[in-house]
Amino acid sequence: MAYVLSKGTILEQKISGTFTAVAQCETISLAGAEAETYELRPLDASDAGVLNKPNGWSKGGTVTVGLIYDPALAGHQSITDLITTPARCDWRLKHADGSLTATTWTSGGLSFDEDINGTTGVKATVRMTVDGLMAFPT
């Protein structure tokens, strides 16, 4: 059992068949991965609880990455490349747990928002839609 720091986490993008780190990430959020269910409300049920059963589908969810954006940085340009030239892309998140336990996924598409605010440096938010399922550590 261990606690794992966020600091030291590495996000990697696969380019031309190899993984390469994305610099200046500030936040990474993996959200919405879900094994779907459907509700059952049998009229003859004796219990009050609504039943939820698996429907056989699972969603990969979304990945949101907050960047301290540097428009001249190749690792950030590689992300916006996926806007100008849409393509699926493989990603890997290495946790800072000593053995670099990894979660991997393929983005089907992504959005890119640049935020210029007078009180902070320029930042950007990347939102990826996961194609299929994430590969969680097992």
Added chain:
Amino acid sequence: MKVRLIRDSDDGVNPQPKGTELEGPKAFRLVQNGIAEPADDECEQELVRRGWTPEKQAAAAQAADKLRAGLVTEKDFKP
């Protein structure tokens, strides 16, 4: 276009030792990221077109090493 890894990497399944050649339309990004060097004319020309220099190559390689080792410091952020 082709590049050659200048440090060990992997494809998520198999290790890719230093010297492995990789090919793809965006392979020049690996050079800019500091983990590879050009391995054909097409890649070199693309990098020259983008204003790439040996100085930038050295800086990118150093930055990649720091990023991998978790040694990025405040000094690495230029105003």
